[in-house]
Amino acid sequence: MIYGTCTFVYCLYKMSPPPSLQLPLIISLVSYASIFSIIYINIRNPIFFQISYGILVVITTLQPMRFLYQLVQLKDKDAWATIRLFIAGILCYGIGLMFWSIDNAICSQLDIWRRSMNHWTSFIYQLHAW
Numbered sequence: 001m002i003y004g005t006c007t008f009v010y011c012l013y014k015m016s017p018p019p020s021l022q023l024p025l026i027i028s029l030v031s032y033a034s035i036f037s038i039i040y041i042n043i044r045n046p047i048f049f050q051i052s053y054g055i056l057v058v059i060t061t062l063q064p065m066r067f068l069y070q071l072v073q074l075k076d077k078d079a080w081a082t083i084r085l086f087i088a089g090i091l092c093y094g095i096g097l098m099f100w101s102i103d104n105a106i107c108s109q110l111d112i113w114r115r116s117m118n119h120w121t122s123f124i125y126q127l128h129a130w
Contacts, residue, residue, distance in 0.1 A: 001053055002037075002052060002056065003033055005053065005056040006030075006032060006033045006056065008060055009029060009056060009059050009060055009063075010025060010026065010029055012063040012064070013025055013063060015067075016067075036052050046104060057093075061090065065086075068083050068086060071083075
């Protein structure tokens, strides 16, 4: 998740940065992913993972917001439809985060329920997959 999101951050910022920021952006993202990996391998704390991932999610949310602001400033006729779609995506992402957090908090109880259910319905209780 961290490496994929770092790649996504790079793609987002590659759309409109000055050429002088390309190398620092690459170095920053590779450093972030490398430092994360080294620390996480040693401490394996899920809270550290969630915070590290959350930082990247905030970055990937702010950059599209800047693009949307530019669309509004340009009086693009589809700007508000794009903004509504962006908000719907943020809400879906937030709901997924909520399910993921619930799954992390009560994973052992959900695992017991999954084992007692029919095999074909057990996926419903794997909230991290939603």
